[in-house]
Amino acid sequence: xxxxxxxxxxxxxxxxxxxxxxxxxxxxxxxxxxxxxxxxxxxxxxxxxxxxxxxxxxxxxxxxxxxxxxxxxxxxxxxxxxxxxxxxxxxxxxxxxxxxxxxxxxxxxxxxxxxxxxxxxxxxxxxxxxxxxxxxxxxxxxxxxxxxxxxxxxxxxxxxxxxxxxxxxxxxxxxxxxxxxxxxxxxxxxxxxxxxxxxxxxxxxxxxxxxxxxxxxxxxxxxxxxxxxxxxxxxxxxxxxxxxxxxxxxxxxxxxxxxxxxxxxxxxxxxxxxxxxxxxxxxxxxxxxxxxxxxxxxxxxxxxxxxxxxxxxxxxxxxxxxxxxxxxxxxxxxx
Ligand code: KIV
Numbered sequence: 001x002x003x004x005x006x007x008x009x010x011x012x013x014x015x016x017x018x019x020x021x022x023x024x025x026x027x028x029x030x031x032x033x034x035x036x037x038x039x040x041x042x043x044x045x046x047x048x049x050x051x052x053x054x055x056x057x058x059x060x061x062x063x064x065x066x067x068x069x070x071x072x073x074x075x076x077x078x079x080x081x082x083x084x085x086x087x088x089x090x091x092x093x094x095x096x097x098x099x100x101x102x103x104x105x106x107x108x109x110x111x112x113x114x115x116x117x118x119x120x121x122x123x124x125x126x127x128x129x130x131x132x133x134x135x136x137x138x139x140x141x142x143x144x145x146x147x148x149x150x151x152x153x154x155x156x157x158x159x160x161x162x163x164x165x166x167x168x169x170x171x172x173x174x175x176x177x178x179x180x181x182x183x184x185x186x187x188x189x190x191x192x193x194x195x196x197x198x199x200x201x202x203x204x205x206x207x208x209x210x211x212x213x214x215x216x217x218x219x220x221x222x223x224x225x226x227x228x229x230x231x232x233x234x235x236x237x238x239x240x241x242x243x244x245x246x247x248x249x250x251x252x253x254x255x256x257x258x259x260x261x262x263x264x265x266x267x268x269x270x271x272x273x274x275x276x277x278x279x280x281x282x283x284x285x286x287x288x289x290x291x292x293x294x295x296x297x298x299x300x301x302x303x304x305x306x307x308x309x310x311x312x313x314x315x316x317x318x319x320x321x322x323x324x325x326x327x328x329x330x331x332x333x334x335x
Contacts, residue, residue: 030065030106032138032161032205038065039227045206045239047108047229048247051077051094055244056101066229067105068140068241069095071112071171076245083170088115088126095134108163109136113171117147120154127155127162138162140208142169144195149202156203164199166192166220167233168211181232183212189219196220196228208241209233211263232263250274293332300328 028034038045047066050056051073059067073094074086088111095109109130116123127139138161143149152162167182176182183189193216196207206227209217214234221228221237230237242264245251249266252275284290300308305328312321 027104029104032106035065035106035206035227039238045227045229047239047241049073049241049244050098050102051244052097053101056098059244060102060105064105065239066241067098067102067107069098069107069109069134069136070140070243071110072243074112076243076251082173084113084173086112088112088129091115092129092134095130095136099135106138107136108138108140109134111139111141111151116141116151116155117145120150123151124154124158124160127158127160131160138205140165142166142171143199144169144172144191149195149198152199152204153202162204163206163208163229164196164204165208165210166195166199166212167209167216170210179211181211181213183216189213189216192216193220193223196224200224200226206238209237232261296331302328 035045045066046064047068048059048062048064049068049070049072050059051069056067069091071083071086071091073091074080074083077094078086078090080086091109091112095107099107111123111126111130115126123141130136130139139155140163141148141152141155142165143152144166152164155162168176168179170179173179183192189212192209192212196209199207204226206229207220207224208229208231209220210230211232212220214236217228217230217233218236227238229239229241231241243261246261246264247266248268248270250271252271281290305324309321309324312318312324
C-alpha cells in the first residue's frame with residue numbers, strides 16, 4: 001500500500017484494508033509491522049529475555065517473536081539483588097552478543113537505571129547508543145514518572161521504537177518499597193491503566209505489564225490499541241514475556257536463585273541438568289576416565305614419538321621420555 005494511504009488508513013484495522021492479516025513466514029525477521037499484524041489477528045506475541053550469544057541463538061531458534069535484552073541481566077547474570085547496578089556499557093555488551101546470536105526475533109534493549117531519567121537529551125543519547133552500538137531494533141524503558149514518559153516521547157520522536165513497562169517496575173523499588181505487585185487498590189489499578197495509556201499516547205508500540213492482577217491487565221489490554229505483554233499479569237494480555245533463566249529453571253532456589261517469581265512456570269530444569277553434567281565431569285576427571293582415547297584427537301607419528309623421546313633423553317629428561325612412551329601406548333599405540 002502507498003505510504004500516504006497507509007497513513008490515512010492508520011486507524012483502520014489492517015484486516016479492513018488488506019482483507020485480513022497475511023500469514024507469517026516463520027523464517028522472516030520479526031518487525032513492528034509483523035507484530036502489529038499478529039496483534040490484529042489476535043495471535044499472542046511471545047517475548048523472552050536473552051543476555052548472550054547462546055541464549056540469543058536458543059530464543060531465536062525457538063521462534064520467539066521478541067528477544068529482550070533485559071536489565072534483569074543484573075540479577076540473573078551478574079548476581080546482584082536488584083536491577084539497579086547494571087551499567088549502560090554492561091548492557092551494550094549483552095546487546096551486542098545477543099545481536100550476534102539472533103537473526104529473526106525483534107531485538108529490544110532495556111535502558112538501565114540512571115541512563116535516561118535526567119533529561120530527554122540523555123534518554124535519546126542512550127537509546128541511540130543501544131541501537132548503534134548494541135545493534136538492537138528497539139528499546140524498552142520503565143515508565144510511570146512523568147520524566148520517564150517524557151523520555152519515551154523524546155526517543156520515539158528521535159525515530160526509535162519504544163516498548164513501555166508499567167506495574168511493578170523493578171528500577172523503582174526505591175519508591176515502591178521493594179518488588180511489590182501493583183494495581184491491587186483502585187487508585188493503583190487506575191494508575192496502571194493511565195500510565196499505559198500515556199505510554200501509548202507518546203508513541204510506544206507495546207507496553208509490558210508486570211505483576212498486576214488479571215482484571216487490571218485485562219482492562220489495560222482492552223483500553224490500548226497497542227499490544228500488552230504480560231509478566232505475572234495473567235492471561236488477558238496480547239502476549240507474554242518471561243526471563244530466560246526463570247523459564248528454564250536455570251538457577252535452583254534456594255541455593256542460587258535470589259528470587260523465584262511466583263508467577264513463573266518452569267518449562268525446564270536446566271539447572272539440574274547442568275549440575276548433573278558438571279558433577280559427572282568432576283567424577284570422571286577424578287576417576288581418570290576423562291579424557292579417554294575418543295576425546296584425545298591430536299596424534300604424533302610413531303617416528304616422531306621416537307625422535308621426541310631421543311631429544312628428551314639428550315636433555316636429561318628420561319622420566320619425561322618414558323611418560324611420552326607410556327602415553328603413546330595408552331592412546332592405543334602410535335599412528
Ligand atoms: O529486565 C527484564 O527482564 C524485564 C522483563 C521482566 C520484562 O524487564
